[in-house]
Amino acid sequence: MKKYVLIAALAALPVKSVLAADYTVDSSHTYVSFAVSHLGFSTMRGQFDQQTGSMQFDPAAKKASVMIEIESASIDTGHDKRDSHLRSPDFLNAAEYPTISFESTDVSWNGEQPATVTGNLTLLGVSQPVTLTITAMKCGTNPINKKETCGFDATGSIKRTDFGMNYGVPGIGEVVDLSIEFEATRN
Amino acid sequence: MQQLLSSPEIQSAVLPFAVALLIYLGLRKLTETAWLWALCAAFLLSAGLINGTTFTPLTGTRKIILLVAASFAIAALLPAVLQGRNRQRVALALICLSALSWVFWTVASRMQPGAITLLALGCAALVACLALSFERIAGNTAKLHGAGLGLLLGTGLSATAAASALLGQLGLALAAASGGAFLGWVLVGGAHGSNQGRHTISTLPYVLAPASLGVAAVMFASLPWYALIPLAAIPLAVSLVPLKADSRFLRALLASLPALAIAIAVALWVWQTSGSDSGY
Numbered sequence: 379m380k381k382y383v384l385i386a387a388l389a390a391l392p393v394k395s396v397l398a399a400d401y402t403v404d405s406s407h408t409y410v411s412f413a414v415s416h417l418g419f420s421t422m423r424g425q426f427d428q429q430t431g432s433m434q435f436d437p438a439a440k441k442a443s444v445m446i447e448i449e450s451a452s453i454d455t456g457h458d459k460r461d462s463h464l465r466s467p468d469f470l471n472a473a474e475y476p477t478i479s480f481e482s483t484d485v486s487w488n489g490e491q492p493a494t495v496t497g498n499l500t501l502l503g504v505s506q507p508v509t510l511t512i513t514a515m516k517c518g519t520n521p522i523n524k525k526e527t528c529g530f531d532a533t534g535s536i537k538r539t540d541f542g543m544n545y546g547v548p549g550i551g552e553v554v555d556l557s558i559e560f561e562a563t564r565n
Numbered sequence: 566m567q568q569l570l571s572s573p574e575i576q577s578a579v580l581p582f583a584v585a586l587l588i589y590l591g592l593r594k595l596t597e598t599a600w601l602w603a604l605c606a607a608f609l610l611s612a613g614l615i616n617g618t619t620f621t622p623l624t625g626t627r628k629i630i631l632l633v634a635a636s637f638a639i640a641a642l643l644p645a646v647l648q649g650r651n652r653q654r655v656a657l658a659l660i661c662l663s664a665l666s667w668v669f670w671t672v673a674s675r676m677q678p679g680a681i682t683l684l685a686l687g688c689a690a691l692v693a694c695l696a697l698s699f700e701r702i703a704g705n706t707a708k709l710h711g712a713g714l715g716l717l718l719g720t721g722l723s724a725t726a727a728a729s730a731l732l733g734q735l736g737l738a739l740a741a742a743s744g745g746a747f748l749g750w751v752l753v754g755g756a757h758g759s760n761q762g763r764h765t766i767s768t769l770p771y772v773l774a775p776a777s778l779g780v781a782a783v784m785f786a787s788l789p790w791y792a793l794i795p796l797a798a799i800p801l802a803v804s805l806v807p808l809k810a811d812s813r814f815l816r817a818l819l820a821s822l823p824a825l826a827i828a829i830a831v832a833l834w835v836w837q838t839s840g841s842d843s844g845y
Binding site (some may be wrong): 439444458459462465466467468471473476503504542544545562 | 617619622624625626671672675727728729730731734781784785786787839840
């Protein structure tokens with residue numbers, strides 16, 4: 379009898395306290411940008427305009443995972459011809475590799491806040507581990523659309539030659555700084 | 566030395582030109598296919614410096630490198646076992662279309678059926694145009710290499726002007742190698758003119774290399790597809806040039822001039838239409 383009471387009590391618990399909640403990345407509040415040295419003179423910046431993703435997040439259980447897919451052809455540095463070149467086989471080879479993806483494998487926590495996210499970045503068909511540092515995070519109810527929302531700012535860097543993107547090195551920087559700011563709404 | 570070898574001018578101009586010239590001069594008395602081996606060695610060296618020796622992941626550009634290198638060997642060896650013009654025509658068409666399918670299928674498979682049909686028809690028309698035009702001039706060394714030089718130069722410059730230095734460099738390296746072997750012929754002559762004339766398949770590299778690089782520049786690097794039309798007309802234009810001169814130098818010059826003029830005009834046009842400010 380006690381066993382049945384326990385099962386009934388567990389079943390009555392809110393699901394979100396037991397399972398990580400599913401979220402969908404809100405593309406309209408997500409920015410994937412990069413910065414790279416331009417011949418040593420200055421820093422050139424650009425971003426990707428199209429991305430999708432999903433996230434499972436349960437801070438109480440310290441469980442989280444995230445997957446983001448970026449459309450390579452959506453690169454935008456504010457210069458059409460340079461963007462065409464960046465889409466070509468010299469850089470992103472967007473026709474053959476239309477997506478860049480990041481899939482987390484491990485999250486480290488600082489209390490109930492995620493501190494770093496390690497995962498595999500797949501670029502040009504090559505997967506390499508990358509660690510992103512979470513610099514800001516907030517979860518709560520969006521006061522406008524009333525949806526449960528989590529937002530994160532994360533930074534990291536990669537060596538593009540690790541992915542076979544060798545063109546223009548070292549003039550056009552080998553190290554690319556990444557910055558990802560995204561919001562995700564609970565499903 | 567490393568810095569020198571990483572310079573694009575050395576990789577895709579000086580080195581392939583010099584290597585092709587020297588190998589042609591060294592082999593011309595040994596084999597009538599000396600020019601093919603000269604171009605093959607020069608291209609492999611350049612491609613190795615441009616791409617490195619890594620072929621994974623096997624991208625379209627890397628497939629093109631492998632196919633172009635193989636095309637020289639096929640063109641040199643196949644005539645010994647495959648006699649007859651019609652057989653060679655069929656073999657050339659099959660090799661080129663299979664090669665293009667292999668290179669572009671990854672991208673084509675994501676396209677709508679209508680777009681795939683257009684791509685396939687475009688590739689077939691390009692290969693047919695180049696193959697038939699080169700066959701007309703295969704027996705005339707000055708015209709064959711004048712057209713090959715111009716076509717490869719035009720393809721390389723146009724790809725560079727459109728968006729891809731990588732594809733452009735490969736085209737320019739082939740053009741430089743072709744120029745090197747051509748200069749070797751101008752300097753000392755050689756048997757590869759009339760003797761190669763009966764071998765349709767010997768024109769394979771001059772058909773496959775510009776076709777694959779040209780279509781790749783369209784699909785991967787924003788080269789307008791219609792830029793391939795004047796480029797494909799280069800061997801036909803060269804075939805119409807009357808060559809009466811005895812001097813090899815004059816014949817080479819007369820055959821090359823229209824090819825180079827079209828190539829440079831197309832590249833300048835592409836450069837203008839795609840925006841002359843590279844953003845770097």
